[in-house]
Amino acid sequence: MGSTEINRCLSLFISGKKNYIALMKEETLIRPRTHGQRWRLPLPKFGRKRQDQVAGRLMGALTLTAALLAPLMALALLLRALPILRVTPLTDLLTGQDWAPLKGLFGFSPFIVGTFWVTGVGMLIAVPPSLLTAIFLAEYARPRLRSLLIPLIDLLAGIPSVVYGIWGILTIVPFIEKVAAPWASRWLGVLPLFRSENPTGYSVLAGGMVLAVMVFPIIISVAEDVIRAVPQGLREASLALGATRWQTIWHVVLKRAGAGVLAAIVLGFSRAFGETMAVLMVVGNVAKVPNSIFDPAYPLTALIANNYGEMMSIPLYDAALLCAALILLLLVLAFNIASRWVLTRLVRYE
Amino acid sequence: MKRKLTELFAQTLMGLSLLVVIGSLALILGTVIWKGLPALNLAMLTQVPKGGYYLGKEGGILNAIVGSLYLAGGATLLAVVVSLPIALFLQLYANRSRWVQFARLSLDLLFGVPSIVYGAFGFTIMLFLGMRASLLGGILTLTLLELPIMVRGMDESIAMVPQALKESAYALGSTRLETSLKVIVRQTAPGLMTAILLAFGRGIGDAASVLFTAGYTDRLPTSLMDPVASLPLAVFFQLGTPFPAVQQRAYASALVLTVIVLLTSLISRGLTKRLEKHIVR
Amino acid sequence: MNTKIAIQNLNAYYGKEQALKGIEAQIPAGGITVIVGPSGCGKSTLLRCLNRLLEETNGVRVTGQVLLDGEDIYARKADVTEVRTRVGLLAPKPFPLPMSIYDNVSYGRRIHGLEKLERRNGRSLDRKVEQYLRAAGLWDEVKDRLHDPASGLSTGQQQRLCLARALAVEPEVLLCDEPTSALDPISAQRIEEQLKLLSAETTVVIVSHSLRQARRLADHIIFLWMGNLVESGPSAQMFSAPRDERTRAYLYGDIG
Structure with missing residues (x-):
């Protein structure tokens, strides 16, 4: 009909x-x-x-x-990475320190460690200010101020990563070279973490700072949502007992919103972990495990992006890079699945 | 007294944080405008690179502007065609069976996959199909990149539709398809538009996924199989040259890219407001 | 008495909780049947079983039979959309569809392809829209802005629009789930008047938690208590001489 x-x-x-x-x-x-x-x-x-x-x-x-796209991606990359996995066992690839494609040495360790360094430093810088900003926007800001600031922060999220990269090269790298590194090696030089032997500003710290600014809007907008979703009655109950606003936020609101705030951080981490261009432009790209935040590093993403064009002539190079992509994919998937698992447990016990 | 101090301390910290966040936004926009504006001129926007462009001679980045619009536009179109049915399916048709849960999980996981992995995957598939770096390859890879972003946005906005509205449509004897196309799509039009333009913004700004799949050329593309330039890569390549004049142009290109992205976000806001007139709350 | 809907051993479960327990009842054709009972007794659940809308809620299971003109609407080969076309619903809160006033009323007719018949009869959709807006008592208020968004109407007008929308499909039965609970007294009164008029040719089933409304409207009463059917029968008899102790207590305000 x-x-x-x-x-x-x-x-x-x-x-x-x-x-x-x-x-x-x-x-x-x-x-x-x-x-x-x-x-x-x-x-x-x-x-x-x-x-x-x-x-x-x-x-x-x-x-x-x-x-099925995610499994398919893993499968396709695995198939293309097989040639190198046949020659070198996976454990050797993962722990190998040397990267010398011409000699047939493909050690991913510096890159994997580099990725974790840059992401870790980035998250350390990003989390405190983003959470405080989210709390401010959700709990303290007047509606008008909030409706002005939130679009601005969303704007920050939309800026392309190459633009972040340019900004990093123009401001962060010189800042580290001229100010941060000399200052740190003078006052904190006793700690190996802050020792600076790198004459340029292209470093783990530069990558971390750029990443931090990139994940600000992600963490802020998700965390702000979660905090605002905490029922008003809970706040009133705490305030009625004579608690100050900050005490209420610290003891009641954040406790209730904890899992969601953690989810916001996880989202930011996963974005930072896979970021390519912005990091590549400021991190120095030296295939060595960094010892200090002023050392250069070479994350997995940068390795793939930098070398993919020229790999055809060297045997196994192509397979090695796709293997790097596979490792990156599996790390991201594993991290996301693990964090989901933890988050569902957390929510259950709330 | 101590409590008051804590309160004050916390508020100061929050103020400082806000300053850092907003300050860095201002600093980024300021840097791009300050560095990019002097190098920007009409020739940059209307010409393709001429001989010796990358040594600092005549020409512009029209190839990259057009290429980026083609890439992101094509990918966004394709992604809409795929994402909307998926989002509607997940919200209106899907039951709670195992494979639907798996689909949700899988789409959520795709959201976190780095764009360079999409690039590598796209390239692998293209090798398998015997394709060269081309507009089509770039569009397909960007579609994959945009898909989870769009599905998530659409899924969230369809989930906000009041159950009672869906029931109103069902109670009149509509099928799920009719409810989807005539009621849900209209009700969620602003949300869908936001999701689409968000994905477009991500697509046009992404460099890592088109790096190997779209290639780079100084000419304007004439067919889907031609390689094509893109703005993020134009920025990246020009920045990589040792000539200050060309680096200046990289800044100008970055400004153009930023303006396009910001315009997209503004258009999204404007459209959202216009589409809201039918919405039922 | 002609039976329009016969409910046989109807059970409904929300997860493990049983909301309806073996309901057996008959709804006569024509007139107004009012389902009453204290809140949480399963009134709305029962109502939503009658056009299979309940199954749109997650985690709900329904067993038993509901015979509409002698045919089970829960039968395997029954067509849900057809059931819902024959049995319309007026929800407690108005939810106009996200389109113009005109489109809201014509929506149902268009999806069911009812115009084809009209074209043959030389009647236009416009006239139908007008007819049903009049039937819902809304025509005079909206005739000059038929193509404005329906979301711009007041709540009372929206509810009458929803009534017109439901009527336009020409249902045999109209279910009303506390149709006046979100409305001001004036709008509520208009809706009640329209329902009363309507009941001459259509079977109307109303869920109400207000005994006064039931007294005003009902030809027939179904009384539910904690998911059980306690008693049903003609309104006059129920109000004057209830058979069950619980009915009496409810009517006199001792419980619920």
């Missing part, structure tokens, strides 16, 4: 004719039924119910395909 009717409505609807009701009325009233053939969606002429079923199946198939 009525499938042609629906077809026509659909086609008009989709073709964006706003006044399709008017069009239909016109046709209904004036034109004889045989008049002209209107273009209609080439939908099969099923009944409504059948159409619904078919659409449901198609949509389901599409969803399943998309869902």
Whole structure:
């Protein structure tokens, strides 16, 4: 019943004719039924119910395909990485210190460690100010101020990573070279973590700072949402007992929003972990395990991006880089699954 | 007294944090504008690179601007076609069976996959199909990158539709398909638009995924199989040259890219407001 | 008495909790049947079983039979959309569809392809829209802005629009779930008047927690208590001589 009717409505609807009701009325009233053939969606002429079923199946198939994308990616990368995995065992690749493609040495250790260093430093810098800002926006800011600041912070999230990279090169790197590194080696030089032997500013710290600014908006917007979702009654209960606002936030609100805030941090971490361009531009790209935050590093992402063009001539180079991509993918997936597992446990015990 | 001090201390810290966050935003925008604006001129926007451009001679980055719009536009179109049915399926059709849970988990995980991995995967697939770096390859890879972003945004906005509204449509005897296309899509139009433009912004700004899949060329693309330039890579490559004049142009290109992204975000806000008139709360 | 809907051994479960326990009842054709009972007794659940809308809620299970003109709507081969076309619903809070006033009313007719018949009869959709907006008592207020978004109407107007929208599909049964609970007294009164008029040709089933409303409207009463059907029958008899002790207590305000 009525499938042609629906077809026509659909086609008009989709073709964006706003006044399709008017069009239909016109046709209904004036034109004889045989008049002209209107273009209609080439939908099969099923009944409504059948159409619904078919659409449901198609949509389901599409969803399943998309869902299989992650395993498919891992599989495709694995297949391409097989040549090197046959020659060098995975454990050797993961722990190998030397990266000398021409000699056939592919040690990923400096890159994996480099990735963790940069991401770790970035998160250490990013988390405290983002959480404090989120708390401020959710708990202290007046509605007008909030409605002004939140779009601004969302704007920050949209800026492309190369722009962050440029900003890093123009401001962060010189700042580290001229100010931070000399200062740190003078006052904190006894600690190996702050010893500076790198004459340039291109360093773990530069990468970390750029990453920190990149993940600010992610952590802030998610954490702010979560904190605002804490029921007002809880706050009032605490305030009614004579607690100050900060005590209320610290003891009640954050306790309740804890899991969600952690989820915000996880999201930020996972973004930072996989960031390529911005990090690549400021981190120095030296394939050596860094010892200090002023040392250069070489994250996995930068390794792939920097070398992919020129790999064809050297045997196994291509497989090694795709193996790096596979390692990166598996690390991200493992981290996300693990954090989910922890988060569901946390929520359960709340 | 101690409590008051703590309160004061906390507030000071929050103030400082806000300053750091907003300050860094201002600093980024300021740096890009301050460095980019002097090098920006009409020729940059309207010409393709001419001979010796990368040594500091005549030309512009029209190839990259057009290329980026093609890449991100094409990918966004494709991603909408794929994402909207998925989001509608997850919200309206899906039951709680195991494979639907798996699909949700998998799409959530894809959200966290780094863009360089999408690039490597796209390249692998292209090798397998015997394709060269091309507009089509770039579009397909960007589509994969945009897909989880768009699905998540659409899924969230469809989840906000009041149950009672869906039931209103069902109670009139609509099928799920009719409810989806005529009621849900209209109700969530602002949210869908936000998701689409967010994905577009991410797509146009991403360099790592198009690095190997779209290639780079000084010409404007004429077919889907041509390699194509893109703005993020134009920034990256020009910055890599040793000539200050070309580096200046990298800053100008970054400014162009930033302006496009910010415009997208502004358009998104404007459209959202316009689409809100039918919304039922 | 002609039975329109016969409910046979109907059970509904939210997860493990049983909300309806073996309901057996008959709803006569025509007139207004009011389902009463204290809050949480399963009134809305029962109502939403009658057009299979309950199954749209997650984690709900329904067993038993609901016969509409003698055919089980829960039968395997029953068509859900057809059931819902024949049995309309007016929800407690108005939810206009996200389109214009005109489209809200014509929506149901268009998806069901009812115009085809109209075209043959030479009647236009416009006239139908007008007819049902009048039937819901809304026409005079909106006739000049039919193509404005429905979300711009007041709550009372929206509820009457929802009534017009439900009527436009020409249902045989109209279910009303506390149709006036979100409305001001004036709008509530108008809705009640319209329902009363409507009951001449359509079977109307209303869920109400207000005994006064039930007294005003009901031809027939179903009394629920904690998921059980206590008593049902003609309104006059129920109010004057309830058979069950619990009904009496509820009517006199001792419980609920």
